[in-house]
Structure formats: structure tokens, C-alpha cells
Amino acid sequence: MQDTMQSSINTALTQLNRAILGKDEPVRLALCCLLSGGHLLLEDLPGMGKTTLAHALAGVLGLSFRRIQFTSDLLPADILGGSVFDPSSGQFHFHEGPVFCQVLMADEINRATPRTQSALLEAMEEGQVSLDGETRPLPEPFFVIATQNPSELAGTYPLPESQTDRFLMCLSLGYPDTVAERQLLAQPDQRLIAQKIDKCLSLADLKNWQRLLMQVHLSDAVLDYIQRLIDFSRQTSRIYLGLSPRGGLAIVRAARCYALMDGRDYVTPDDVQAIFVAVADHRLSASDQFAVSGSATSVTSSQPSGVLAQWVLDSVNVLPG
Structure with missing residues (x-):
């Protein structure tokens, strides 16, 4: 199947x-x-x-x-x-x-x-x-x-x-x-x-796909990684509106689907990184000024350019653990 x-x-x-x-x-x-x-x-x-x-x-x-x-x-x-x-x-x-x-x-x-x-x-x-x-x-x-x-x-x-x-x-x-x-x-x-x-x-294919989607495995390590991304978006002073629980569930669902499209029944950190900007950026709102590469760049929730979510992703990837 x-x-x-x-x-x-x-x-x-x-x-x-x-x-x-x-x-x-x-x-x-x-x-x-x-x-x-x-x-x-x-x-x-x-x-x-x-x-x-x-x-x-x-x-x-x-x-x-x-x-x-x-x-x-x-x-x-x-x-x-x-x-x-x-x-x-x-x-x-x-x-x-x-x-x-x-x-x-x-x-x-x-x-x-x-x-x-x-x-x-x-x-x-x-x-x-x-x-x-x-x-x-x-x-x-x-x-x-x-x-x-x-x-x-x-x-x-x-x-x-x-x-x-x-x-x-x-x-x-x-x-x-x-x-x-x-x-x-x-x-x-x-x-x-x-x-x-x-x-x-x-339509039958879509229903079968949804059934397979729920069987895709999420390891504790991948869940920890997703939680670090969510927590960082809420705790940094550069973001005043971080990811909601619905946003976290969306990351999990999209990562599972991305893995399944690649023919795997388990999620890797690469799957999370592949979908993160598309899933997260329009849910995030930056503070008044958000610094990118040493320059002050204005980023707002009405401009989902991907910069803000990519910064969260890059920041968490360099953190220990």
C-alpha cells in the first residue's frame, strides 16, 4: 500500500x-x-x-x-x-x-x-x-x-x-x-x-494517507528538538508572539507528512527543518526591531518572508543539546 x-x-x-x-x-x-x-x-x-x-x-x-x-x-x-x-x-x-x-x-x-x-x-x-x-x-x-x-x-x-x-x-x-x-x-x-x-x-488515497500519517514515528530526540524550537520562540525578547500549541502540533503533523512523502515511517530533524519556516513564520511576530546579520531589519507578522522563522531555526541549531 x-x-x-x-x-x-x-x-x-x-x-x-x-x-x-x-x-x-x-x-x-x-x-x-x-x-x-x-x-x-x-x-x-x-x-x-x-x-x-x-x-x-x-x-x-x-x-x-x-x-x-x-x-x-x-x-x-x-x-x-x-x-x-x-x-x-x-x-x-x-x-x-x-x-x-x-x-x-x-x-x-x-x-x-x-x-x-x-x-x-x-x-x-x-x-x-x-x-x-x-x-x-x-x-x-x-x-x-x-x-x-x-x-x-x-x-x-x-x-x-x-x-x-x-x-x-x-x-x-x-x-x-x-x-x-x-x-x-x-x-x-x-x-x-x-x-x-x-x-x-x-479520495480513498487521501484517507489511506491520513491513516499512514498517524503511524509515522516521532522519537523522543525529535520531539525534544521541536520543543526547543517552540520554547525559544516564546522566550526570546526579539519575538513578542511565539508559537502557540496549535503551531507546535502543526510542526509535528507537517514533519510526519514530509517524512512519509520521502518514503520513511519516522521523522528526522531534517524533516523538521524542511517544513519549519513554512509552518512557523506566519505565526510569529517580531519585536519592534529584529536584527539580522548585524543590521536592523523591520519584520512584522504581516510580512511572512521567512526571515524570522529561519532565525529561530538557526539560533536553536547552534545551542548546546
Whole structure:
């Protein structure tokens, strides 16, 4: 069973790397995030391939996909749905919003107001929607892939900490290298490739993967390492908002999945290091000034560049024990 799943994962990665050129590690982390059962936040400048990656991920997983373009006038009902009066029957009937799908792409989520952003909190945490005194379950699995523009761009509302903490990972694709960009310019539209991507994993595969995930072994030494990272993020004066217990659980879950994607049933410190920045950085908030390499660099929770989490990782790695 595990060999078959490993083959399917490798095929999925190959398909994704056809759609997103020259970004093997971010693509691997993005797939790891969804296989872990987590939600994914993609932050980057417009035109970097965030939407293409979201389409491609839904394609390889073979899941129903809907996209919402977040704008300043978007209302919670535009996401969740609501009751509509039917004159013929004289009754109200609930009309499902686009959130009732397996993969929801929240495009440019930080262009919507905080009220609208918060409409996704219950859906992301509990897989359900409560409206009109009734709780309605969402399809399983349910993933949110949200994109957001850097906070310095016009017309953005920074996500509150309670919202960013619901995302298992935050990734940035960045500019492609010279070779990848040349290939990108020379071939057809990448979005067409993403839309025609082959399904590699079934719903049964995802359930089997989740079962295997819980069997991946975490040694006491690896758990000690994870705890040192968590404790350091809370104790250093350079960080005023460290990792929460939910953040620690996210590190464990993502590290297990990363190890399983590599064909192992045990987690190593290398697995923790591979996923740590993507899992931790958007959960950390720096003090007023955070020094990097001897220079004062401003780092805030609305700019998940990876610098802060990488500093935590590097600092703990040089500590004794």
C-alpha cells in the first residue's frame, strides 16, 4: 500500500512541477500541506503563479474546486450562502455558498474586510458552517488555498493572528530562475497546463494517507528538538508572539507528512527543518526591531518572508543539546 501511495505522490509532484516551473521545494511543501489535512496560504506579488498552483493542486487531488475573488465589498453571505425566500412555497430555503466544496480558493483574501475574512474561521477550523441556527457540514476533505498580496500593496487588510494561525503553511513562490523563466516564455500558457493536469490521487488515497500519517514515528530526540524550537520562540525578547500549541502540533503533523512523502515511517530533524519556516513564520511576530546579520531589519507578522522563522531555526541549531 505504501509503495503504491509513494508512486502516486511522485507522479503528483511531477505533474505539479509541469505547471509551476523551477519551484520544486515550494511545490513539494504545498502538496505536503494538503496531504497533512491543512490549509495553505500563498503570499506573493501578483502574477507569480499562485492561482496556477491552486488549480494544479486541486487537479492532482481530483477534488471539486471553487474560486472566490475577495474584494472590499464582498460579504460573508457571498461565501457561506444564506436563506432565500421562495414566494411559491412561502418558505425560506438555504442556498449553499461557494464554500461548500472540497477545495476553496480564496483569491487575494486580504483585500476583503475583516468581517468577511472571519467568515472562514469556523469552516477552516471545524469543517462546518453555522447559519440561521443550523450547523451544516462541509464536504470532506475541505481545504482552503488562500492567496494574499504583500501588505504594502494598495487596498489590503492584514489578516489577524487568529486567521493566519488556521493556515498550516504559508509559502511564497518568488521570481523564477533564468532557466525556468526562459522555458515559461517559450511554451504555452501555464494556466492551460494546470487546468489539464491529470488526477493522481483519489479520495480513498487521501484517507489511506491520513491513516499512514498517524503511524509515522516521532522519537523522543525529535520531539525534544521541536520543543526547543517552540520554547525559544516564546522566550526570546526579539519575538513578542511565539508559537502557540496549535503551531507546535502543526510542526509535528507537517514533519510526519514530509517524512512519509520521502518514503520513511519516522521523522528526522531534517524533516523538521524542511517544513519549519513554512509552518512557523506566519505565526510569529517580531519585536519592534529584529536584527539580522548585524543590521536592523523591520519584520512584522504581516510580512511572512521567512526571515524570522529561519532565525529561530538557526539560533536553536547552534545551542548546546
